[in-house]
Amino acid sequence: MTRRTILSIGAFVLTAAALWWLLFVMVPRWYRGDPPPSAAAGSTASGEGAQRKITATLFYISEDGMSLVPVQREVAFAEPAVEQARQIVAAQIALPGPPLASAIPEGTTLRALFLSERGDAFVDLSGEVTARHTGGALDELFTVYAIVNSLTVTLPAITRVQILIDGKEVDTLAGHVDLRNPLSKNLTWVTSDKPS
């Protein structure tokens, strides 16, 4: 009796899982066409071949230190989408000239970046992002959302971003912002007044 119950529950779970996979993974992929259109979406190609560039939206700390400001920058075009995402994060991490201040601590490098089928990006940063952080809660929000927003704003196919450090999932960068789950685009910390 119990054995039959277990078997029937197992069968139900398997069927449900298969149905879910079909509906949420395969069907969208057929409708979208493969590969996902993330590479081109939201960006403008400006040329052909090796010189092609896209315009990325990067985020830096405002002069009053109270918000992130969006800045349009040209970034090398790359394919597939995951390679384009690496280019964007690399540009976001690079030190901007004054008066911009980077939200990502100096010396931080991008170790790896992966994309999931669901549009989640996993951004693996080096330990400097924690070790050299100011430790401020607001700065920590800026660090996290500079990465999250530069990817999700520039590449709309990326819906969520999870930050890893040295290949591992972490609780926080500096003790405040919860990094256990992938984060969606959030423009709460962004002000529109762009510096020149």
Place this chain on the structure above:
Amino acid sequence: MSIRSPIAAALTLSLAALSGPTVAQAPQTPAPYTVISGEGRRPLASRVFTGQEMFAVEDLARVFNLSVKEDTIAGGLTITVRGQSILLSPNQEIASVAGRLISLPAPPAREGRAWFVPVDFVSRALAPVAGTRIELRKPSRLILVGDIRMPRVAGRIEPLGALARLTFDVAPSTRYAVAQEGNRLVLRFEADALDASLPTTAVPDLITAVRPEGAAAIAIELGAQFASFRASDLPGDRGGVRIIIEVVAKTTDPATAPPATPPAEAPPLLDIVPPGTLRTIVLDPGHGGGDEGARGPSGTSEKSVTLAVTSRLKAALEGRLGVRVILTRDGDSAVGLDERAAVANNNKADLFISLHANASVRPSVQGAEVFYLSLEEYGDEAQRAANAPHATLPVFGGGARDIEVVPWSMAQAGHIERSGTFARTLEAALRARVTMSPRAIMQAPFRVLVGANMPAILLEMGFMTNPAQEQQLGSDAYQNEIVQSIVDAVIQFRDRRGPAAEAPAGGTR
């Protein structure tokens, strides 16, 4: 006034018990009790027989006007008080008092023709038939007879940086007055005598001594740094009153020195609203151990500032609100973020306050900020938790219990609204005292808040990276302003919520 500490009495008794049969057989004479009546004070000697402190019946007869008659045939003793009899039998712990049986901690002792009874005889046998009040106070070795107003006064002293707080718990409630007389404060009670245990510690340069003054007053000797004082009171336990006297030190900076206000104009430090709705507050000093948190240009670390403010805040909340305050760390130790919320949950705290100091890549940034949790970042899980379904579970012994099912990791979801209320209250209280950041109140997905199953906020007290604010954060004055702001906000929050407004909590509280 003959005041002996209860420790001394206990020590005498325990020494007597420990010192072996040969010594215990010999009667010992501890310090006498004092009988206080309308006629004045009289000593009443006691002796110790086999570990039991006793009065001679002869002495009691003299003090309380008893007539004593030994029954030589039956071997008992009859004590008559106002026409009523107390019968004692040798080797019997039971005595008859006006026909009712009472028990004594030991049988009467005899030495020659003299009888001795345990001290409890006074309260258990004598008091019921005396026709007047007889009160035995063993810890202070007093026997009060008749209509004597002699409140118990328990004093303690707390140094709080630029001020020192004296708290006197007085029972029963007694009218009092505080006055400054030269370089001391005198606390006078409308009483015949005081049964006082006074603090023996001092606060250098502020309070040098606290000692009894005359029959029913307490003198507080002031130090060189004394500037002003304020006194207030609130109802205490069991019909008592709690008197709080705050002695404020001179400030070194004359520009910010508070005027030496008379007590009447001092801001109300205490609220008279009866406590009850807010029982436990958990305070979380941010960072600690290997995690220093933010660091200022002069080397001040966030973890030490948060611990210092939290310690002050604990004393202030306990002293003024009478709430239980628990810290997630009370030393320089590393505590995980989930563990901090767990401390609050396990202690069924009614409020969780995490204290931090901020940092910015821009050194000019300054001001305090209050954060509470935002749920957006947690997606559907949070929405489900916020609108938690009710489940009805059967309870042993019949009946059912309505509970909400919320995962611990999302416990804060059910409290966002009240966390926001407290955050706004705190922001307003802070704004009255300290500089606020341009973004003074924010919602963010902060890890330490999400698991807290009660209203919870995170306070960034100021920016360590701003050199001027680094100085402030390390100073007594600024720390006290922060503490006072939080106390104000907690009082407002408590008074606003009330028992009826208490929303059902998430989880299975």
